[in-house]
Amino acid sequence: MAGRTGPQKAEEPVNYDIRDIDDQQTWDEFVTAHQEANFLHAWQWGEFHASRGRAIVRRGAFDGTRLVGVYTGHVEPAKRGQHLQIVGGPIVDWDNRPLLKAIVADIRAQAVSHDCIYARIRPQLEKSETSLALMKSLGLRPAPMYLSVEMAGVLDLHKSEEQILEGMRQRLRRALRKAAKLNIAVETSTDPADIHQFYQIQLQTAERHQFVAFSEEFLSKQFAAFAADNNAVLYTAKHDGEILAQNFMIFYGNEASYHYGVSTKLGTKLSGAPLLHMHAMRDARERGIKRYNFWGIVDEHDTNHRFYGVSVFKRGFGVDELRYTPAHDLVIKRFAYLKNFVIETLRRKSRNV
Incomplete structure (x- = not known):
């Protein structure tokens, strides 16, 4: 579940000390203590971007000696000017207005210090009229392009496997019975070298479904960053030794995330x-995880969206919709931002996303 906003607390003057955090244990203990958090604010997410040569930011807000909020981001280079991306955060009490103001001011300072045109933030906050009004009050404007998932399909793993099966569409239950009859085997791996095969199948999947594939380097570095802490697992379904499908899963905090999936023609x-x-x-339950995130879905009536088909598959598991507050921008250089805004607006319309 994403964070939620409630009645605003009375603003009291607090001098928060916001500084870099360089200790993984401190970071992960704070983030995973928040039920809404997922891998997008894991320490490893920053390590992944650092391995790509990106400048990363990890900042923590302290009230005295107590850590009360964090955010991480990376500087994304672009021909039209670089920007700071903060996705799945900050992890913070969204009802604490003074803290929010202090963190936004720090984000601005970090963006300026890295010579960014803007900072783009996709909060880990459930979408509502209140959340959208909050973004505006903090000086943020709706972004012309999405940043990560805006609507996800999630399952509550407090439910038993039998309850989940009951909530599935009949087509998926038939597929599971067929898999048992055919003795389809499932293998797991945490070896980044196995991403090579995943990448090859992704190229086939991208051709069938007409999307742009991620590079092998991008996928392998991302997997390696999380597999180093046993948080990334590659699941492979095989029939008579031939690969049918693979899922790139990330387990972090309270959430198991279906990050990427590919399938062969067979x-x-x-x-x-x-x-x-x-x-x-099953593995998520053994880890004590209580939420399974199928990641991005689109509106049930958006039949022209390029991801409509895969959304139908995900919804077949009986997922609940989780709508995140969409990406918002903190503008640093207005003229350069305006040019970027126009280009991204046209690009989103042309891509039908």
Whole structure:
């Protein structure tokens, strides 16, 4: 579940000390204590971007000696000017207005120090009229382009496997029975070298579904960053030794995230993907995780969206919709930002996303 806003607390003058955090244990203990957080604010997320040569920011707000809020981001280079990306955060009490103001001021200072045109923030905050009004009051404006997932499909793993099966669409239950009949096997790996095969199948999947594939380097570095702490697992469904489907899962805090998935042509016929999700859910429970995030879905009526088909598959598991407050921008250089705003607006319309 994302964070929520409630009645605003009375503003009291507090001098927060906001500074770099360089200790992973301090960082992860704070982030994972917040039920809404996921891997987008994990320490490893910053390590992944650092491995790509990006400047990263990890900042913590202290009230005396007590850590009360954090945010992480990276500087993304672009021809039109670089910007600071903060996704899935800050992790903070969204009802504490003085703290929010202090963190936004610090984000501005970090963006300026890295010569950014703007900072783009996709909060880990459930979308509501209150959350949108809060963004505006903090000096943020709606971004012309999304930053990570804006609507996700989530399952409550407090439910038993039997309850989840009951909530599934009949087509998926049939696929699971077929997988059992065909003796489809599931293998797991935490070896980054195995991402090579995943990448090759991703190219096939991208061609079938007409999307731009991630580079092998991008995928392998991301997997390696999380696998180093046993938080990334590659699930593979096989029939008679042939790969049907693979899922790139990330386990962090209270959430298991279905980050990427691919399938072969044979996999589209034998449908090994549902079985991979059931295995990942079992593993999540063993880790004490209570939320399974299928990641991005689109509106049920948005049939022209390029991800509509995969959304139908995810919704078949009986997911609940989780709408995040969409990305907002903190403008630093207004003229350069305006040019970028126009280009991104046109690009989003042309991509139908």
